[in-house]
Every structure is written in structure tokens, then in C-alpha cells.
Amino acid sequence: MNKLIYIAPVIFLMACISGSPPSKSVVNPDNIQSMILNKVPLQIIDVRDSDRFKKGHIYGAVSISRSDLENHSTDIYGMRIEKEDFQSLIQGLGFTDKDSIYLYDAKANSEAARLWWLFKYYGFEKVAIIDGGFLKWRINRFKEEAGDFTRAPKSEFTLAKENNEELLATKEDISNGVYDQIIDARSVEEYSGDVIKNGAMRPGHIPNAVNFDYWNLIKDNEFTLKNAEEIKSLLMEKGISTDKKTVIYCHSGVRSALMTLALRDLLGLKDVANYDGSWVEWSSDEALPAEVSTKQTHN
Structure with a gap:
């Protein structure tokens, strides 16, 4: 235990x-x-x-x-x-x-x-x-x-009164052009619209988003993060700037959270936020635009 x-x-x-x-x-x-x-x-x-x-x-x-x-x-x-x-x-x-x-x-x-x-x-x-x-x-x-863990008595853990709002992006922020750069951290199949994961209501991606699969951050066979220079080089290959106010999204704000960590902490970028609702929320709002590039299939 x-x-x-x-x-x-x-x-x-x-x-x-x-x-x-x-x-x-x-x-x-x-x-x-x-x-x-x-x-x-x-x-x-x-x-x-x-x-x-x-x-x-x-x-x-x-x-x-x-x-x-x-x-x-x-x-x-x-x-x-x-x-x-x-x-x-x-x-x-x-x-x-x-x-x-x-x-x-x-x-x-x-x-x-x-x-x-x-x-x-x-x-x-x-x-x-x-x-x-x-x-x-x-x-x-x-x-x-192996096995379960033994819970300690409930503590008085207390979070800060103020949230770190610079880490959070909303669909309103993106719609209103708050960010200069949008990164889609999903697979190319999700980005293009070939694959629609459970929870999404439409195929495709947010207009003007650049696709950068979060797995590009990971070293093959080790599952550790690549170093800052490797990541920066990969971003440059995709035409992604390290000087722009940036929002990252994926399917439901999970893969994009890892990319947010990598850009903020490994590369030292400060103007990087994670879109919490990500594609699940965006695709659910018919008033918001979406782009697709190929034939769609469901999984």
C-alpha cells in the first residue's frame, strides 16, 4: 500500500x-x-x-x-x-x-x-x-x-484566489482575433477532416490554424520530450512563429495542454494559451466557421 x-x-x-x-x-x-x-x-x-x-x-x-x-x-x-x-x-x-x-x-x-x-x-x-x-x-x-493506494485524511489544500487567465483561451477569444497564431495539435487526419473523433460534431479545423501534431514533440521509442532546439526547428519548418501571441487546441484540450507546456516551459514563450473546449466545443457551434480539405470518414 x-x-x-x-x-x-x-x-x-x-x-x-x-x-x-x-x-x-x-x-x-x-x-x-x-x-x-x-x-x-x-x-x-x-x-x-x-x-x-x-x-x-x-x-x-x-x-x-x-x-x-x-x-x-x-x-x-x-x-x-x-x-x-x-x-x-x-x-x-x-x-x-x-x-x-x-x-x-x-x-x-x-x-x-x-x-x-x-x-x-x-x-x-x-x-x-x-x-x-x-x-x-x-x-x-x-x-x-501494484494495487490500490491508501488515502490520507482530507487536507486543507487551497488554490490561489486568482486564476492564471493567460493560460486559458475561449472560443470568443479566437473568434474575436485575440490570437495572432492558431496551432492545431491533432493528427493530420483530424485536421483535414478525414477523421472525426467521438464528441466532435463536424469535420475539419478552425480557419487559419496550422497543423502541428503534438506527437512531433516526442522522441520515438523513449516517449520523452525533445529538447527546445529540436522543437523550435520543427515549428519553423511548419511556419510557426515563436514571437506571436498563440493559442493551441486539439480535440478536447489534452494534447494541446502538452504542447502548451512545451512552448511555455521548454521554449520559454509567454503568450501561449490552451483552448479548453478545443474542437469538441468549436465544432458544436454552427455559428463558428470550419475548414476541411478532403473526404471525411468517421471513427
């Missing part, structure tokens, strides 16, 4: 900056393994479903599923959880606002990045993803355990 334990901010900072790529929001898994073996207190969240978590997870982790992070009172699939509910969710894990928190999943950290984005948007800063997630962790044969 897992035991919830605590980490000092200085250890959090050292772990994040000592790995590669350097970032306050990306930590090298070697550092996490070392701290686990040295019995350094850690707070780790596994962002997979509970069944997969129980079959095996990073030692000491607790579990939150993607559905836990969604607002189920809206008709738009995948919209962010309300702040009060999110605070209560983290309190239920026994975490405090003095803790530093590490996140991972088994999807190249796209869902972990969604949780990172929520923490950041709601004003909590001491959070990072474990580079490569659980896939890289297993490749390295680092310490695991």
Missing part, C-alpha cells in the same frame, strides 16, 4: 533542473527514481484509469483518472473541472498547498499535462510532469508497485 509523504520545494527545484530537457515543469525520471530509492518524500499522481493503476504504477503514486478532471454538468465533452471541485479533489488525496507534485501517464504525458495545466490555471505552481511517463519508467525498469 502507498503512503502519502511530502517533499521540500528545494528538492523539487533540483529534480526539475538537473534533468534534460531543462524545465521547471519537466523532471527527469532518473531523479525521481533516485529520490524514491533514497526514501525522499514525494507526491506523485498517476493520471490513468484505476484498473491500469492497480496493475502497476510508480512507487508511492496515487491515482486520478482523466474523467475526474472533467466538468460533467456541461454538454461539451472534456471541459475543465470547476475550481472548487478541483480543490476538493486534491484535498481528498491529502495533499497540501505546501507540497510539490509530480504527474505522469502512459500517453506521452498528454493527460498528465492536462492536469498540469489545471494546476497552473488555478494558480498552483509547484507541479511538474515526469518526462516519458510510465512508458519510459518501465523501459528503465524503475521501482514500481
Whole structure:
């Protein structure tokens, strides 16, 4: 059984900056393994479903599923959880606002990045993803355990009063031309309209959006993020500027959250926001324009 334990901010900072790529929001898994073996207190969240978590997870982790992070009172699939509910969710894990928190999943950290984005948007800063997630962790044969986790008593974890609004984009922002550049982080098949994923009401993409599949951020066979220079070069190949006010979207704000993290923390860009509703919300509003380029098929 897992035991919830605590980490000092200085250890959090050292772990994040000592790995590669350097970032306050990306930590090298070697550092996490070392701290686990040295019995350094850690707070780790596994962002997979509970069944997969129980079959095996990073030692000491607790579990939150993607559905836990969604607002189920809206008709738009995948919209962010309300702040009060999110605070209560983290309190239920026994975490405090003095803790530093590490996140991972088994999807190249796209869902972990969604949780990172929520923490950041709601004003909590001491959070990072474990580079490569659980896939890289297993490749390295680092310490695991199986079974459920033991919940600590509910804490008084408190989010900041003010949200970090620069991280959030809305459909109104995009429609009103707030952003100089729109990046579509989905696959080329989704972007073109050849594939329509569940939840979307129409094929295609937001007009003037540039397609950059988020998977281009990931190193093949390692599942870790590429370094800043590699990412910047790939963006340039697509004609994407690093100097423009930018909004990123995908299907439901998950893959785009990872790209938001990469651009803001690895490349150091500040004018980058994640469109929470993404294509699910945009495609549901018939008043909003959409572009397609080829024949559409449903999946």
C-alpha cells in the first residue's frame, strides 16, 4: 500500500533542473527514481484509469483518472473541472498547498499535462510532469508497485484566489482575433477532416490554424520530450512563429495542454494559451466557421 509523504520545494527545484530537457515543469525520471530509492518524500499522481493503476504504477503514486478532471454538468465533452471541485479533489488525496507534485501517464504525458495545466490555471505552481511517463519508467525498469493506494485524511489544500487567465483561451477569444497564431495539435487526419473523433460534431479545423501534431514533440521509442532546439526547428519548418501571441487546441484540450507546456516551459514563450473546449466545443457551434480539405470518414 502507498503512503502519502511530502517533499521540500528545494528538492523539487533540483529534480526539475538537473534533468534534460531543462524545465521547471519537466523532471527527469532518473531523479525521481533516485529520490524514491533514497526514501525522499514525494507526491506523485498517476493520471490513468484505476484498473491500469492497480496493475502497476510508480512507487508511492496515487491515482486520478482523466474523467475526474472533467466538468460533467456541461454538454461539451472534456471541459475543465470547476475550481472548487478541483480543490476538493486534491484535498481528498491529502495533499497540501505546501507540497510539490509530480504527474505522469502512459500517453506521452498528454493527460498528465492536462492536469498540469489545471494546476497552473488555478494558480498552483509547484507541479511538474515526469518526462516519458510510465512508458519510459518501465523501459528503465524503475521501482514500481501494484494495487490500490491508501488515502490520507482530507487536507486543507487551497488554490490561489486568482486564476492564471493567460493560460486559458475561449472560443470568443479566437473568434474575436485575440490570437495572432492558431496551432492545431491533432493528427493530420483530424485536421483535414478525414477523421472525426467521438464528441466532435463536424469535420475539419478552425480557419487559419496550422497543423502541428503534438506527437512531433516526442522522441520515438523513449516517449520523452525533445529538447527546445529540436522543437523550435520543427515549428519553423511548419511556419510557426515563436514571437506571436498563440493559442493551441486539439480535440478536447489534452494534447494541446502538452504542447502548451512545451512552448511555455521548454521554449520559454509567454503568450501561449490552451483552448479548453478545443474542437469538441468549436465544432458544436454552427455559428463558428470550419475548414476541411478532403473526404471525411468517421471513427
